[in-house]
Amino acid sequence: MQAAPAYLQVMDWSDLPIFLAIARTGQLAKAAQSLSIDATTAGRRLRRLEQAVGERLFEQGPDGQSLTPAGERLLTHARAMERAAAAIGERDAGGPVRGTVRASVSEGFGTWFVSRHLGALADAHPGLSVDLVASSGFLNPTRRETDIAVLLARPRRGPLLTRKLADYGLRLYAARAYLERHPVPTTPDQLRHHRLIGYVPDILYAPELRYLDEIPGAPPPQLRSSSINAQHRMAAAGAGIAVLPCFIGDADPDLARLLPDIAIRRSFWLVTHEETRHFAPVAAFSEWLATLVAQHRAELEG
Structure with a gap:
């Protein structure tokens, strides 16, 4: 079984929601809006996450931001964490x-x-x-x-x-x-x-x-x-x-x-x-x- 990347142990997991939001929307501004934060804060948290990973997670294109290979790898782990967090929240809240x-x-x-x-x-x-x-x-x-x-x-x-x-x-x-x-x-x-x-x-x-x-x-x-x-x-x-x-x-x-x-x-x-x-x-x-x-x-x- 492949070991999890070392950066998962040191990164701030609270930065994952902005990463996931950008991956879904393709735009930093839309991602920030979906999380009710300003774009400056979202950009700062993305840079902090990229520093922890040691690689760029997105590249800018004509249609917005797309995942780099490093971003694709992180997305697999981030999705798993998101699902686990959602399952815990549903269990604790009685299922909504x-x-x-x-x-x-x-x-x-x-x-x-x-x-x-x-x-x-x-x-x-x-x-x-x-x-x-x-x-x-x-x-x-x-x-x-x-x-x-x-x-x-x-x-x-x-x-x-x-x-x-x-x-x-x-x-x-x-x-x-x-x-x-x-x-x-x-x-x-x-x-x-x-x-x-x-x-x-x-x-x-x-x-x-x-x-x-x-x-x-x-x-x-x-x-x-x-x-x-x-x-x-x-x-x-x-x-x-x-x-x-x-x-x-x-x-x-x-x-x-x-x-x-x-x-x-x-x-x-x-x-x-x-x-x-x-x-x-x-x-x-x-x-x-x-x-x-x-x-x-x-x-x-x-």
């Missing part, structure tokens, strides 16, 4: 979950589904803080950019734990106002007479988003956006026909489903780093989300 969890989800899933239920999670765990990163793209649990990611495909490598969260359905939708101005398509080949809305093909963040490729005869989209929310807004405004997740399209009373035989299926995968799976905030959020999607399976599958 305390801490922060960051979850990276797709823009549509985060905006239209997860966010509207987060209040119930906060009520159940008053000591739990949640960073919901809902965007066109995903943060990477392998690089410790996030604690949890909900992906559109199962990762093939990395120290990750993955489980299927849910299937979800997608359909063609158009605004009722659009259908008053244009003939309703009754076969897929009639879509060529309509304006389609879709993703920008050369900047897709996941190949699973190539929905229109699965519809025979569908022309390329004339109106394109990297944002599913923007695509929804275009469709709702009567600009054309869009492929939308059913949990988005069915939630908008101004939209109508088209071509009932065209049903696209995708899956959500819940991914965590194997070293953080027992960290109480990660476990609490993961189990809550798994239970939530099971309760709303019909809504997601459409």
